[in-house]
Amino acid sequence: MYVIIVGAGEVGRSIAANLEDAHDVVIIDRDAEVIEELTYSLDVLTIHGDGTDLERLREAGLEQAGLVIACTDNDETNAVVCGAAKAATDVFTIARVRRRTLLETWQGSQGAFGVDFMVCTDLLTAQTIFRISGLPGAHDVDTFAGGLVRMAEFDIPVDSPIADRTVSEADYYDSLTFAALFRDDEMIVTRGDTVIRGGDRIVVIGSPDSINDFADEVTATPDDAEEVVIVGASEIGFQAAREFEEHGFRPRLIEQDHDRAREVAESLPNTMVMESDATNTQFLAREHVGEADVVVAALDSDEKNLLVSLLADRLGVDRTVAVIETVEYAELFETVGIDVAINPREETAEEIVRFTRTDHTEQVAMLEHDRAEVIEIEVGVDSVLVGRNIADATNDLPAGVVIGAISRGGEHITPRGSTAVQPGDHVIIFVDAAVLDEVVNLI
Incomplete structure (x- = not known):
């Protein structure tokens, strides 16, 4: 496919890096230095210019493009890019936006702005926060096959019941497949004799009940996130509180700005909004924040989110989730004790990438900063x-592949060696990113 990406920030770069091996990719950006750097770091065509300019889009090959992705940091710019592309051709357009109100406007008027698909970064991030918060010990959680199958990634504590056991010995869960281990810098696709070590990060695929049972046994955290505290009424913080409300929770939200605190309090009837500085330890102690099951740090800077998370951890909070804008900080955050670091741009790139796959690819989840993926494919x-x-x-698939689950007619099937796959089945597969395109073509 011929793909034009407008915007070479973290989202655009991530998408381009994912697509460069299998597609013809062109990137347009206004920053000449960024364009020059990408020329040497990625195997893509780069153009310096304004993506809202139809002539610039034509220079990029608009007439032959199958997909235009507008992912600058400005919502209005992205909508204009899609509108300009759609006015000249029938290309499929994707716009990245941050404001949920813009997404709702687009959803309420089919085809508005010339956008075929719209991705809301803040809403995606809030949904990810909710999914991860509800599963003890999980670093990443995604659903497949309409919710029938779940993938989750967990740290294995040294005192976990499955530490120092082989996969065969640990495989006593119903409807669960052990897919892979991440050990230091090594990725290990599991086999029956693979030994699980304390400190490993493990990827499992299975039914939601089996994933929950696994989480309960291998982690020492509570079963449910009943007491949730969100720090920061940023758009992500607001959307996260709204997401918890919609699922029956009554979260607490801490916001220092008086006007913003009042605004969100009026919009969130089931959220207790407290106006205070979340780095005030006396306030945190007085409000018993240390007794929370989960504290979500959603302030306007990575440094503030790190500080709040460390304070919450020191107070005894069971689990800390921090929003980070700089993807390079993710490993640092988790090294110093933050349980989960979520990068909004990675969440957006993941959602957009699935549109670039074959028509049979239904869902995509990227793991460990795109070292591997879990994908859902309808079998032809x-x-x-x-x-x-x-x-x-x-035996005909390359190394680095595990079939984790099968969905057939609304039924979950746990794959075993004797299981036969039928046309129309949805298979959920763990794939090493290095062989992803080959696997997709074969399946």
Whole structure:
């Protein structure tokens, strides 16, 4: 596919890096220095200019493009880019926005702004915060097959019941597949004799009930996030509180700015909004923030979110979740004790990338900063899996692949060596990013 990306920030770069091997990619950006740097770091065509300019889009190859992705940091610019592209061609357009109100306007008027698909960064991030907060010990959680299948990534404590056991010994959960381990800088695709070590990060795929059972056993945190405190009424903080409200929670939200605190209090009837500085330890102690199950740091800077998370951890909070804008900080945050670091731009890139795959790819989840992916694919009649049991069929797949689950007619099937895949099945697969395109073509 010929893809034009407007905006070479973290989202644009992440998408381009994911697509460069299998697609023809052109990036447009106003920053000449950024364009020059990308020329040497990625195998893409770069153009210095304004993506809202139709002539610049034509220079980028608009007439032959199958997809235009507008992912600058300005919502209005992204809408204009899509409108300009749509006015000249019938190309599929994707716009990244931060404001949920713009998303709701687009949803209420099909085809508005010339946008075929709109991705709301803040809403995606809030939804991720909710999913992860509800599963003890999880670093990443995604759902597949309409909620029938779940993927989750957990740290294994040294005193976990499955530490120092082989996958075969630990595999006593219903409807669960052990997909991979991340150990230091190494990625290990699991086999029956793979030994799980304390300190490993493990990826499991299975039914929601089995994932919950696994989480309860391997982690020492409470079963549910009943007491939730959100620090910062940023748009992400506001949307996260709204997400918790919609699922029956009554979160507390701390916001220092008087006008913003009053505004969100009026919009969130089931959220207790407290006007205070969240770095005030006396306030935190007085309000018993240390007794919370989860504290979400959603302030306007990475440094503030790190500070608040460390304070919450020191007070005894069971779990800390911090929003980070700089993806390079994610590993640092988790190294110093933050339980989960969520990068809004990574969440956005993940959502957009699935539109660039084959028509059969239904869902995509990126792991460990795109070292691997879990994907959902509808199996066609020509798939290498069809008509054979999995043990035989996987011999024709490259190393680095695990079939984690199968959805057939609304039924969850746990794949085993003797399981046969049928046309129309949805398979959920863990894939090493290095062989992703080959695997998608074969399946």
